[in-house]
Amino acid sequence: MWLDRVLKLPVYIFGEALLGVALATVPLAWWLGWLNMGWLYAVGFAIGAVHTTAGSAAQIVLTQVVPRERLVEAHAKNALASSGAEVAGPGVAGALIRFLGAPVALLVDAVMLAISAWILRGVKVHEQRKEVPKGEGWRRFRADLMEGLRFVRQQPLLIAMATCVGVWQMCHQAALVVQILFATRTLNMSEQAIGLSYIALGVGTVSASVLGHRISARIGPGPCLILGWFITALGWLLLAVAPVGTLGVWMFGLMLSLFGVGAVLIFINFISLRQAVTPEPMLGRMTSTVRWLILLPAGPGALIGGWLGEHVDLRASLAFAGCTCLLMCAVAWHWPVIRGVKVLPKPQDTVPGTQVVDEATT
Secondary structure (H helix, E strand, O other), rough: OOOHHHOOOHHHHHHHHHHHHHHHHHHHHHHHOOOOHHHHHHHHHHHHHHHHHHHHHHHHHHHHOOOOOHHHHHHHHHHHHHHHHHHHHHHHHHHHHHHHHHHHHHHHHHHHHHHHHHOOOOOOEEEEEEEEOOOOOOOOOHHHHHHHHHHOOHHHHHHHHHHHHHHHHHHHHHHHHHHHHHHHHHHOHHHHHHHHHHHHHHHHHHHHHHHHHHHHHHHHHHHHHHHHHHHHHHHHHHHHOOOOOOHHHHHHHHHHHHHHEEEEEEHHHHHHHHHHHHHHHHHHHHHHHHHHHHHHOOOHHHHHHHHHHHHHHHHHHHHHEEEEEEEEHHHHOOOOHHHOOOOOOOOOOOOOOOEEEEEEEE
16 A cells, blocks of 8 residues: 555665665674574564565566566566576575675675665656645555455456465465475485476576566467466476386476476466556555465465375375366366456556556656
């Protein structure tokens, strides 16, 4: 709700700078002898708060610098940059920690975030924000909250996608809590073998980032979303039946690669669709509402996966994730509001009860 009242780019820039400061305090506290678990908890809280606010602002800023009809392509390119960083980042971090130590590695991370914030200052966007009369900010909070919920509830596409992505998050967490245990205890993989297998995850995410928007343009963002769910479900089911031995190790890597491909296809289309259908003055409320809805099932999913892994078998958790996701794919395929989306939809022209003012910022 707050994001709809302010300019998003400054929030994004401030978030990047705050992340850099938070990380820089860790080596400083270590050097002064103040570092303890309480300090690390505070830094972790700051990082989580920044990702909640500045992360949402970053998604909205993207809609202000690219035409809405190119949102899938823009998110795909953004995913490519993130995937490249995820592939190269652990290796660079490992080298820095080995040769310079962990404190210096965190300082390098803080400097990179400061550079990111400085670069973002040069981005020019044309923003629209909601005008709130002075003194009514807090009194409008509940009304804005309900307005955001009503908007999401009145959009069949948003409700359908939030439901399906919520189920997918549940499946993802159910598989995630056991996949490393499955690799070590069932497949007898070493730490080195597991680490090398994660290269396949990077290959999958980079490949999908390069080709994702072309696939979406060819079959439509709705079917592409379903394809992403199906690919991840296939990966979990393959791992559930993976035999012990070399083939099982390769299947673990294949699962990671399939997950990388599927996850990128899911989120470049999911984020693009929900932004495309939403008028700019509602983007903040829509984003926070939908993110809250899709993360609600994550906790129960982790609990289900852990319970099945402990009381039944580790393969049962993976099978639950794969079968549930496949069932959700079947439902989504017969849900015209998702399968029938072949092009990005247009937002409503106006939002009732909203006064919009235009501002340009640099």
